[in-house]
Amino acid sequence: MEHENDLKEALEFLSPSALTYDEWVAVGMALKDGGLPVTVWEQWSTRDAGRYHKGECVKKWESFHGGGGSPVTVSSIFQMAYSHGWSGPAGHALDWNDDIAAGPGAQPEGRVVDPRWVEAHELALPEQWDPADQLKRYLRALFEADEYVAYVTESFMADDRRRPTRGCWDRTAGQLIAELDQCGGDLGKVVGDCDPEVGAWICFNPVDGTGRKDANITAYRYALVECDNMELGKQQAIIKQLELPCAALVYSGGKSVHAIVKVDAPDYTEYRKRVDYLYAACQKNGLTIDQQNRNPSRLSRMPGIPRGDKKQVLLETNIGKSCWDEWVDWLEAETDDLPDTENLAADWEHLPPLADPLIFGVLRKGHKMLLAGPSKAGKSFALIELCISIAEGKPWLGQFNCAQGKVLYINLELDRASCLHRFKDVYAALGLAPENLANIDIWNLRGASVPMDKLAPKLIRRAQKKGYMAVVLDPIYKVITGDENSADQMAKFCNQFDLVCRALDCAVIYCHHHSKGAQGGKRSMDRASGSGVFARDPDAMLDMTELVPTDAIRQQLHNKAACRVIKAMLDKRGHADAYGPDDALSRTRMLAIAKENLGLADLRAIDAEVAAAEKKADGMTAWRIEGTLREFARFDPVNLWFDYPVHKPDSGLLEDLQPDGDVKGFAARGAEKRWGSREKLAKNKSVELSTAYESCTMDGKVTVYAMAEYMGLKPDTVRRRLKADGGYWIDGTDVGRKEPGSDG
Structure with a gap:
């Protein structure tokens, strides 16, 4: 059998007298499963003369039939030998399944003596026998x-x-x-x-x-x-x-x-x-x-x-x-491997410098970040966007500036081809030239992933001299060890990220999924599935929750899509001077201008392209990112559109939307008691807009500024509310009511 010499070395290290009866039986079962003869087990068992009985091994051997849910294999012998202090076979080359020390000179947990380096001395027997x-x-x-x-x-x-x-x-x-x-x-x-x-x-x-x-x-x-x-x-x-x-x-x-x-x-x-x-x-x-x-x-x-x-x-x-x-x-x-205490007075005048920011206002170098969100939020794409932003030194999600450096993306879910294509597609969608591809390394581990406590030392060994600024794991459910609802087990799991941070002096960034059910009524840090350790362990937690756009917002998206298509056609035909900045915001006006300046073929092309653009706009999903940060002040929520394959900043359409909440929650019940239901609140806002509009008509032309002054709000807030309501048109600062059935 393969590694037979290693097995015999492990067996030689084990003493039968040091094992329990069940462990002794397990050795026999493992040897039989590995195809070795009963004589190997019997010869080894004779080393414990106190418990060895001639013929017992053969009798037991015949009762071993293997199979079952958890068959005992030769790996059990290696595991027993390791647990009894064996250091592994001499001259054995490391492979994927081997563990290594986390750092130079590191000892396994609980060990103060390395038996491989103990020097044997002669026993000091007395010279005179009394x-x-x-x-x-x-x-x-x-x-x-x-x-x-x-x-x-x-x-x-x-x-x-x-x-x-x-x-x-x-x-x-x-x-x-x-x-x-x-x-x-x-x-x-x-x-x-x-x-x-x-x-x-x-x-x-x-x-x-x-x-x-x-x-x-x-x-x-x-x-x-x-x-x-x-x-x-x-x-x-x-x-x-x-x-x-x-x-x-x-x-x-x-x-x-x-x-x-x-x-x-x-x-x-x-x-x-x-x-x-x-x-x-x-x-x-x-x-x-x-x-x-x-x-x-x-x-x-x-x-x-x-x-x-x-x-x-x-x-x-x-x-x-x-x-x-x-x-x-x-x-x-x-054996606790913990640092010594420090006296604050000794450091007060010479504080160590803070780590430089990796994602400005969000995450420092050498720290940990979790991106949490539900399925289909595009978390993997967001992490790929982050890798590209770090590699190229560009803003992430159009909001957060990033330091430039090398990054390792550990792909645990996609096949190699799909992963590589995603990176190229995201580069193209972001409109970035791939000038620093050498800053991105990808480790494709689909089908070869191991639990995080096994992966961490292998990762450290491979990445020790690469100079990575960040390591991105996507997704972590592939490497979770233990029950994700157990605080104790998840604390040990998350400690592996600290090990990587310290050993590689880099940030560790990973994503995790939301728990089931509506998330709007929960705090952002309580939405991730499993133990609360997930949210409380990282230095920065970014949470993505879905927003459901209203019909009016979808209509605004259609209007913008149509305007973009018509503008592009007019520009292409040399009619860029036929429209002004205000015209470019109105689908109705742009269509009228197109009919005056373009031929029938171009108008038909516009119709087809507008339909395609509207369909693409309907496929966009809306998201809000909230941050829980340890090192920086909390940032205002960021609203995004996921326009496959990248996330794009929202222009203000989503600001007044709230995530779907669980109305059974205490907070939601309290809010409803104080303010009324969401439907009632939306109706009240519509009534408030109508009252303000009617009041301002007494002064003649209605403007955003006049309504803002009447309502005691900022002009931009009034503008967003008017757009969200869908019943008004805005031309620069002028406001008017739409005719029934009008779309612009």
């Missing part, structure tokens, strides 16, 4: 004089190996030490003779003098850390670098060093929590722990006893941190 002194020092380090000690010196044969008997537990540490003082170096006189090929065991927690089970433990003081799949000197080096608060460090006389770690738990429940924490920390730092050693009555090796051709030796006592709390505080401080 068995009684070995045990006395051990007892003094772990027990109070009046605490009962459980130990085992006899064994019996079971499953082809020697196992400890129940042992003894009827003497205190003080009594044992007194007898050791009188034994003349003969431990057998005190604890009884043992088989020198097997050794002896001792319980590291005190008991009640009636047994050595968990129920007999009187103080949950220590836990055993044991690793048997690496060099002895390396085990000891990692234990010391981890600053484990060890009461004693004992060489087992076999493949492992036993660390008796101070956990000082008040009860069994807390003991389990602390041991879980301890074992997890050890695993992350390269010590593959024997998981069978969790219980407080577990036996460890008794120092001062021979074991085969070696000895069980007390190496050191009271090393590392002084207690559990001190060690946890130290470990958390070493």
